[in-house]
Amino acid sequence: MPDVDLSQSLWMLLAFVALGWVAARRLKLDPRPIATLLIYLISPLTFFNALTQGQPSIDKLALTFGVVLLSSLLCLAVNAVAGRFYAEQERALLAFSAGTGNTGYFGFPIALVLLPPEGVTQYLFCMLGISLYEFTVGFYISARGQFSVRESLSRLARLPLIYAFAGGMLISALGWQVPQPVSEGLGYFKYCFTVLGMMIIGMTLGRISWRAVDVAFVVGCVVTRFVVWPLATLALAVALRLLGDASDSLVLAFLLVGAVPMAANVVVIAMELNIRPEKGAIAVLLTTLAAPLLIPLYLGLVLPWVLAL
Template identity: 65%
Template sequence: MIDPGSLLAPLWTLLAFVGLGWLAARRLAIDPRPIATLLIYLIAPVTFFRGLLLGGPTPYYLLLTLALFLLASLVAIAINPLAKRFLSPQEGAVLAFSSGTGNTGYFGLPIAMILLPPEGVTLYLFCLLGVTLYEFTVGFYLSARGQFSVRQSLVKILRLPLIYAFLAALLVSGLGMMPPTALMDSLAVFPATYTLLGMMIIGMTLGRVTFREIDLRFMVGCVAVRYGLWPLLALALVLLLQAMLPLPAELAMALLLIGVVPMAANVVVVAMELGIKPEKGALAVLVTTLAAPLLIPAYLPLLMHLAGL
């Protein structure tokens, strides 16, 4: 049985960061756009590079990364035409992007460290990397297509350093050229900075929200995909893998956890960078995050029971 109390610590920490962002926007009039650019072009790539190196990529782990990248991409590509059919191009782009990802890092990782043994946390991390890679490739492209042409969208993706950080980490690891310990220790500030600024951007964006930004149709779509479609997909994936091969319980739990986390804070970061409805994304992220302590303790035990765990 999942203890709801175990979810409260990461939840209140994240909400405190959101509150700091709201105060910064309301009292200090800080513009979140430069912070979003800093996250995408500097902090996220360094965080990704460091995490991949520390995880010790192996073909097995990288296969998990590839599988989650493909799953997230397929979900987003399938949702994209449906979203554009019922929403405006910009709103549809935000929904399509959000449909392929979740708050696997800021929210899911602390929970994974509580629920899973060390090997399970490592498996979760490489699944998380696949989702993150989706965000800054296929997801970024789908978001950009809400406002830019195909060529412009592809150019924007090629300018994203996270792709090159991923390739660089694989090259360094493959050559056995682990950076000095002092350097890796100095980079330890980046994951915490990534979490802090990523959640503060939600608060900064909410500080500018008016009642006109509340779009129930968009919000219902986001909640339905995140808490309706993804838990079922995670369960289906676990059952499929169990039918094909011996599936470690730790990996099954990691996959189920990815299926029940709230919306990704990076929805707001990417929308901010591209100028596509970040206020509506921030509201949807906040709603799904507030619902997480109520839904996850109900979802996870049920999914675990159905998966035979």
């Protein structure tokens, strides 16, 4: 594995968190409208543009829906187990976080360094699977921590990312091309998502006291993100390798998806649904700080073994 310096990505992300903290403390900004903006405008447009630019194929979409299935199974499993140990809202938030990770603005820069162009494309379609999970199964399970089944389904049906996915798939299937000026304009939204997604963590932290730290919740998040996910993606990579269907780049893409820290969308969704966003923000920050130490160690240990199969 190449020697990857993660410090630059880490400091960039932490700088955005710090800006969010200053905005909440000094400017008294409310992060909730920003969370709504991310969910209902920025995320769908970013997702739509990625689909129309990525030229989906059967093999690539199999990666996307395979990751959706894996994420959903982990979410449902943690949701069932966590009900014995956590209150309703904490259980819902932990279940949502169990199915997702910061594959975008944390994992993607690493993928660009580690993977060849083919592997980067494979990683992108895995990343799309994470996003699709967040705004379907993940959103519904989170909403159930606060709302009835009917209200949860109603809120899910109003999410534009689902329709952005359908629209992007339709345009790709018909072979249409998005006009270049439109595509370039949509491309800016991914940067908005990166900056605002990390700033919202800082804004949430700026409005709470560290006495709000829930050790049991943080432990649950760390175990699901840094134990359950790496083991699940490792098992999948080994299985595909033994079946002879996994290239070296695909193996590394799967392993990287399993090793990234918690997603900032944990805070975004929690804020939109009002289910303990402060607890999510603390857990996201702590796992982000730990990731630069754990990712090289994990990949260095398991990657040579899997590639030798």
